[in-house]
Amino acid sequence: MKYQLREKNKPMYLELYEQIRKDIVNKVYPFGSKLPSKRMVAEDVGVSIITVEHAYGLLVEEGYVESRERSGFFVVFNTGDMYLEEEYIREERPPYHNEKNIGEFPFSVLAKTMRKVIADYGENLLEKTDNLGDVSFRQAIKKYLIRNRGIDADVNQIVIGSGAEYLYGLLTSLFGRNKIFGIESPSYEKIEKVYIASGVKIEKLPLDATGVASSALAKTKADVLHISPYKSYPTGITADASKRHEYVTWANKENRFIIEDDFQSEFSALNKPEDTIFSLSPSDNVIYMNTFSKTISSSLRVGYMVLPKRLVKSFNERLGFYSCTVPAFEQFLIKELLNSGDFERHINRVRRQKRNLEQV
Numbered sequence: 001m002k003y004q005l006r007e008k009n010k011p012m013y014l015e016l017y018e019q020i021r022k023d024i025v026n027k028v029y030p031f032g033s034k035l036p037s038k039r040m041v042a043e044d045v046g047v048s049i050i051t052v053e054h055a056y057g058l059l060v061e062e063g064y065v066e067s068r069e070r071s072g073f074f075v076v077f078n079t080g081d082m083y084l085e086e087e088y089i090r091e092e093r094p095p096y097h098n099e100k101n102i103g104e105f106p107f108s109v110l111a112k113t114m115r116k117v118i119a120d121y122g123e124n125l126l127e128k129t130d131n132l133g134d135v136s137f138r139q140a141i142k143k144y145l146i147r148n149r150g151i152d153a154d155v156n157q158i159v160i161g162s163g164a165e166y167l168y169g170l171l172t173s174l175f176g177r178n179k180i181f182g183i184e185s186p187s188y189e190k191i192e193k194v195y196i197a198s199g200v201k202i203e204k205l206p207l208d209a210t211g212v213a214s215s216a217l218a219k220t221k222a223d224v225l226h227i228s229p230y231k232s233y234p235t236g237i238t239a240d241a242s243k244r245h246e247y248v249t250w251a252n253k254e255n256r257f258i259i260e261d262d263f264q265s266e267f268s269a270l271n272k273p274e275d276t277i278f279s280l281s282p283s284d285n286v287i288y289m290n291t292f293s294k295t296i297s298s299s300l301r302v303g304y305m306v307l308p309k310r311l312v313k314s315f316n317e318r319l320g321f322y323s324c325t326v327p328a329f330e331q332f333l334i335k336e337l338l339n340s341g342d343f344e345r346h347i348n349r350v351r352r353q354k355r356n357l358e359q360v
Helices: 012-025 038-045 049-061 107-126 135-148 164-175 189-197 214-219 241-251 309-319 328-340 342-359
Strands: 065-068 072-075 158-161 180-185 201-208 224-227 257-261 286-291 303-306
Touching (some): 038 049, 049 065, 049 072, 107 328, 107 342, 135 303, 135 328, 164 303, 180 189, 189 201, 201 214, 214 241, 224 241, 328 342
Antiparallel strands (some): 065 072, 158 303
């Protein structure tokens, strides 16, 4: 397969990875097939073997292929068993334990930015922001998501709220009580409590080693699937590439939706950020949700969600009258951290620390 690297602003290994990944998903390289040798790809594309090694390394990290000693790289990505029992036993992962915070956000940077916000905005901090959140803050989140999460969304798709639990409640009002919400079992207990308190029906879906079990996903009557693809709490299970595409396949039928709870995925030790379900889905049916409580401070009750374009109008009609629940000061503070690069420098520093610990 001939690959051509043309994007000037993207590393060659990342562009090559994306093109090979596309061929794997489209079954140009089907499950169980062997990828061309690194030397063959390097000669064909006109790049170094090291570039190909980096691309193949990302495919291994994300679960698209596996490396077999002295044999090469073989495709393990497979979504064909969605409505069947598992054809093979995936490697079991150890139980999740809360990690020590190896990279708290530098207080000196936070204090400096706080002083800057007070000096720059003055009495404007006392004014009410847009109901969805300050437009400039949402613009900063938009740019960050493009750079780091593969999500290209309009500003009017982004909604700011005081933490994930508040946003869960908004979504139950958006979808209504006649919808069934499927949740991971076990899951973060507040997810279940918020849904029960909101009066909606829930269905608990058991997990296997990579996410919601395929058999449970095939049988569920849920209209909305609430998942945490990265390190689901309390199990620590992370969905591999096959499971993420399986979620997308599930949602593409019968007008279903996915709530992607992407809590702390920025701290993945992979050499590139985890793929989001939002970026993988072609059907405008995924609500992406994240907060800054882990990446900056648990005292900052600031979360955000990205709505599918098709839900923006109904959200504004039903819930657009709600005032934003996050103070202007906190919105401008995080905006400054995003625009200055301090936030991403912190994320990259923590990820390097985690990779170094894994190599010890």
